[in-house]
Amino acid sequence: xxxxxxxxxxxxxxxxxxxxxxxxxxxxxxxxxxxxxxxxxxxxxxxxxxxxxxxxxxxxxxxxxxxxxxxxxxxxxxxxxxxxxxxxxxxxxxxxxxxxxxxxxxxxxxxxxxxxxxxxxxxxxxxxxxxxxxxxxxxxxxxxxxxxxxxxxxxxxxxxxxxxxxxxxxxxxxxxxxxxxxxxxxxxxxxxxxxxxxxxxxxxxxxxxxxxxxxxxxxxxxxxxxxxxxxxxxxxxxxxxxxxxxxxxxxxxxxxxxxxxxxxxxxxxxxxxxxxxxxxxxxxxxxxxxxxxxxxxxxxxxxxxxxxxxxxxxxxxxxxxxxxxxxxxxxxxxxxxxxxxxxxxxxxxxxxxxxxxxxxxxxxxxxxxxxxxxxxxxxxxxxxxxxxxxxxxxxxxxxxxxxxxxxxxxxxxxxxxxxxxxxxxxxxxxxxxxxxxxxxxxxxxxxxxxxxxxxxxxxxxxxxxxxxxxxxxxxxxxxxxxxxxxxxxxxxxxxxxxxxxxxxxxxxxxxxxxxxxxxxxxxxxxxxxxxxxxxxxxxxxxxxxxxxxxxxxxxxxxxxxxxxxxxxxxxxxxxxxxxxxxxxxxxxxxxxxxxx
Numbered sequence: 187x188x189x190x191x192x193x194x195x196x197x198x199x200x201x202x203x204x205x206x207x208x209x210x211x212x213x214x215x216x217x218x219x220x221x222x223x224x225x226x227x228x229x230x231x232x233x234x235x236x237x238x239x240x241x242x243x244x245x246x247x248x249x250x251x252x253x254x255x256x257x258x259x260x261x262x263x264x265x266x267x268x269x270x271x272x273x274x275x276x277x278x279x280x281x282x283x284x285x286x287x288x289x290x291x292x293x294x295x296x297x298x299x300x301x302x303x304x305x306x307x308x309x310x311x312x313x314x315x316x317x318x319x320x321x322x323x324x325x326x327x328x329x330x331x332x333x334x335x336x337x338x339x340x341x342x343x344x345x346x347x348x349x350x351x352x353x354x355x356x357x358x359x360x361x362x363x364x365x366x367x368x369x370x371x372x373x374x375x376x377x378x379x380x381x382x383x384x385x386x387x388x389x390x391x392x393x394x395x396x397x398x399x400x401x402x403x404x405x406x407x408x409x410x411x412x413x414x415x416x417x418x419x420x421x422x423x424x425x426x427x428x429x430x431x432x433x434x435x436x437x438x439x440x441x442x443x444x445x446x447x448x449x450x451x452x453x454x455x456x457x458x459x460x461x462x463x464x465x466x467x468x469x470x471x472x473x474x475x476x477x478x479x480x481x482x483x484x485x486x487x488x489x490x491x492x493x494x495x496x497x498x499x500x501x502x503x504x505x506x507x508x509x510x511x512x513x514x515x516x517x518x519x520x521x522x523x524x525x526x527x528x529x530x531x532x533x534x535x536x537x538x539x540x541x542x543x544x545x546x547x548x549x550x551x552x553x554x555x556x557x558x559x560x561x562x563x564x565x566x567x568x569x570x571x572x573x574x575x576x577x578x579x580x581x582x583x584x585x586x587x588x589x590x591x592x593x594x595x596x597x598x599x600x601x602x603x604x605x606x607x608x609x610x611x612x613x614x615x616x617x618x619x620x621x622x623x624x625x626x627x628x629x630x631x632x633x634x635x636x637x638x639x640x641x642x643x644x645x646x647x648x649x650x651x652x653x654x655x656x657x658x659x660x661x662x663x664x665x666x667x668x669x670x671x672x673x674x675x676x677x678x679x680x681x682x683x684x685x686x687x688x689x690x691x692x693x694x695x696x697x698x699x700x701x702x703x704x705x706x707x708x709x710x711x712x713x714x715x716x717x718x719x720x721x722x723x724x725x726x727x728x729x730x731x732x733x734x735x736x737x738x739x740x741x742x743x744x745x746x747x748x749x750x751x752x753x754x755x756x757x758x759x760x761x762x763x764x765x766x767x768x769x770x771x772x773x774x775x776x777x778x779x780x781x782x
Contacts, residue, residue, distance in 0.1 A: 345694060362392060364396050380411040382619065433499050435452045437674055451495075457491060466479075513540040515597070516544070525576070545576075551579045598641070599641050606625075625661065630669075634668070650662060668730070671721065748769075
């Protein structure tokens with residue numbers, strides 16, 4: 187079936203990489219107006235919007251433009267500081283000095299371990315014994331990663347343990363038989379980055395690629411490991427909803443795998459009938475029966491259903507864009523670097539006379555914010571005037587062990603996380619498999635952490651770019667589903683009533699400029715920015731542990747040619763030091779400790 191085919195081979199007609207497609211002029215935006223506009227026909231507007239958003243919109247400039255921008259900002263530049271104060275450059279003559287100390291595998295003796303080693307830890311975090319047992323699952327994923335990284339850091343691997351019969355360095359085996367066959371077929375058995383990708387890959391995605399003629403190209407500017415990883419991700423994403431605009435009926439249809447005719451039937455319902463079908467459908471009765479039942483219901487204007495006779499999709503979509511949330515529930519904002527979004531949300535809630543609190547949080551400490559944002563004191567003051575609580579140094583994946591959140595169980599009616607990112611690792615683009623595991627875990631652990639604190643029926647909105655290669659849209663939707671947050675809708679960020687705040691990068695670049703200061707950012711990203719909307723609907727059934735992506739082993743990093751360490755001579759102390767500091771960064775990451 188051509189509709190399910192994967193990408194063509196490099197060099198073949200139609201081949202593209204990282205979303206590079208022919209640029210298309212965006213359709214002129216239609217103003218949906220207001221319910222009271224007599225000249226506005228919402229049914230016609232609805233049909234137009236669904237026809238325009240049926241497919242995922244093309245990437246504006248592709249990832250190459252994004253990568254060029256990232257490289258210009260903080261990638262592969264010699265003047266950037268290392269993660270720690272360790273010189274990773276190879277001094278003149280080091281190769282000759284190290285040569286005499288190398289063993290048969292081409293590795294020198296491991297550096298001597300320090301007598302005492304202090305693992306980083308967040309100040310004030312509660313221990314597992316100090317939190318209720320039903321909250322512990324939210325931090326188990328972090329603890330599992332911490333254990334894996336700590337064990338890897340504590341093991342001193344000798345040269346003999348890395349030796350094979352032929353004297354070559356050994357890479358961890360690939361257990362999946364199809365993945366192992368592909369590695370042999372592509373001659374990547376000794377490529378530690380590629381074998382890491384295949385070891386950690388989704389089995390269904392591997393089988394999908396195995397059925398095609400696709401193969402990585404050694405001549406491409408991206409490494410073969412990166413090419414394989416991107417194809418595996420695309421194959422996995424084809425099983426779920428797209429990353430672009432998705433109305434409420436389309437999201438409902440994806441969740442229950444409804445055929446096209448039932449999708450169109452629901453799209454024609456008014457608000458009252460559509461809500462009835464959404465509430466009652468559980469696969470035990472056919473959609474047509476529920477639609478007929480809904481059409482027979484009397485319209486009761488009791489204020490619980492707004493505009494019951496208006497098109498259902500139109501009403502649901504507008505309520506999402508206008509941010510009509512629970513007025514009595516608290517609202518939580520996480521990862522708001524300069525707190526400008528929190529100000530806009532608080533002003534919005536004040537204008538609607540909401541009784542619930544707004545809690546604004548940042549991942550960074552206040553001292554860091556003062557260095558990056560000269561206006562931060564005024565921003566915090568404004569939030570306090572609006573009655574908000576402002577918290578700093580908050581890791582949204584570890585809320586259960588943060589003592590400031592004790593007593594807030596099931597208090598949040600709305601949660602917001604705009605443009606999530608796990609942080610830059612110098613020498614790697616966001617989508618590189620050696621570092622992207624952090625971004626994927628961020629979403630899975632974030633939604634799992636929310637289960638304790640969000641009210642049943644509460645909403646969660648995550649804004650992100652549909653073509654992002656760090657936190658991918660599939661991480662957001664998949665992480666939400668794994669923790670029983672139902673995907674309601676996806677709409678363009680620029681249509682959101684809360685989109686007009688001053689964006690920030692969320693890292694040290696903010697000291698010199700902001701995203702809106704450059705036209706490249708706006709041109710490349712704006713039309714692909716989306717808001718992914720979810721509702722928490724716990725089933726009461728025990729859910730599976732969150733999906734955790736594991737980092738490459740030190741062994742794989744040391745023998746790989748990827749990243750900054752891979753560009754250093756093999757077997758040198760400089761390469762080993764670079765891997766050690768990279769692992770230290772990973773360990774800081776899983777404990778929620780900010781670096782750089």
